[in-house]
Amino acid sequence: IIIEDIGNKRKYDFPLNRWLALDEDDGKIQRDILVGGAETTAVTYIVTVFTGDIRGAGTKSKIYLVMYGARGNKNSGKIFLEGGVFDRGRTDIFHINLAVLLSPLSRVSIGHGNVGVNRGWYCEKVVVLCPFTGIQQTFPCSNWLDEKKADGLIERQLYEMVSLRKKRLKKFPWSLWVWTTDLKKAGTNSPIFIQIYGQKGRTDEILLNPNNKWFKPGIIEKFRMELPDLGRFYKIRAWHDRQNPGSGWHLERMTLMNTLNKDKYNFNCNRWLDANEDDNEIVREMTAEGPTVRRIMGSKYGAAFCPGEVAGLYVVC
Incomplete structure (x- = not known):
């Protein structure tokens, strides 16, 4: 991708050379690209979505999620959860990479595109784990996202049940x-x-x-x-x-x-x-x-033998 700033007579090059495809590369259809192709600072979020175990709970609509930072000022933008099944009683897991650290989250929004047959959906809860902070948060829903049921909303704001927060090993x-x-x-x-x-x-x-x-x-x-x-x-x-x-x-x-x-x-x-x-x-x-490597396992041991003397050990580091 090349963006040209005509007023300032500058060009910005965003090289990628990666697939945006569910069945190629790492299966991602959304990527962050930095100017010049520098490696993005990716923070992973493991998102688990629970569909309720009640009649008609599943959906074929495209489900999306927005994650909001602690103060609500920063957010992930709308992320479509591609590859999910969202059938009744099913749990779908997604690995999402972002160029921003949002954890711990203040809230999440979840919704769907409301297209196709069986578009209504019953969401039980959403669980988000950020391996970098080690914080796992649970956002209960237990409600319909269906224009024909309950209050007719197809997008909901979910807030954490703090008592269910867990601290995992940081990664x-x-x-x-x-x-x-x-x-x-x-x-x-x-x-x-x-x-x-x-x-x-x-x-x-x-x-x-x-x-x-x-x-x-x-x-x-x-x-x-x-x-x-x-x-x-x-x-x-x-x-x-x-x-x-x-x-x-x-x-x-x-x-x-x-x-x-x-x-x-x-x-x-x-x-x-x-x-x-x-x-x-x-x-x-x-x-x-490489430059960051130290000789962790580099110690070498040898023995020097002298007639009539006890052998001595020397260490070469």
Whole structure:
């Protein structure tokens, strides 16, 4: 996108090079773009929407949500909850990335477009968790959004039931880039797992490609994730389960970046994860590199032996 300011004779370039599609990339159909293509400071919100378990509660209308900051001055704008089913008694979960921190929220608005058949909807409640603040808030509704029922409203303002507020473990937003080399048959659609190690611990196993999404040769895949405070990272462990025929994968490298403070870690590989290639290993461990890396695991131990003396130890850091 290019915006031209004719009066001041300036042009603003907003490069993206990402899909806006439910069935491509990360499934997002809305993106924030900064001038020059700088990485956005993304804060994730996990929104859980509960449809009531009463007759006719479900809807086919498009549901949208607006989240308001603590003082109500800032808000998310209207966010359409694409991919939701909103059937009777169903719970729908959405991961929403915004370039602004709103948590804790003062209120939310929820509504629908009121088009199509079965447009009325009974909303039980909305729960919003912000991993960055660790705050989980519950916004009860227990009402119809239907022009033919109750008060006829199709949008409602919901306020938090403070007694239900929960404090979760804080997590921080990170972006992960994965480079697959352009070698022949370098790609794979096998389930790819990673585990990230830091000074304070390690993550659980993280599945990068649910539904066996392909890692294509020569293509960079990008992921957003929330991670607990692990201190400085020192390695990533990557592997696949070789369930599928031709499951081998030639990984070039991975990069992790904290989207808040821009700390960046590089993990070079340039090896096969393939039972029939290279050294036949399907697990690789990559050491962190980059300006923010310290030698966490870099201590080396050696022994010096002198005739007639007790061996001494020396440490090289």
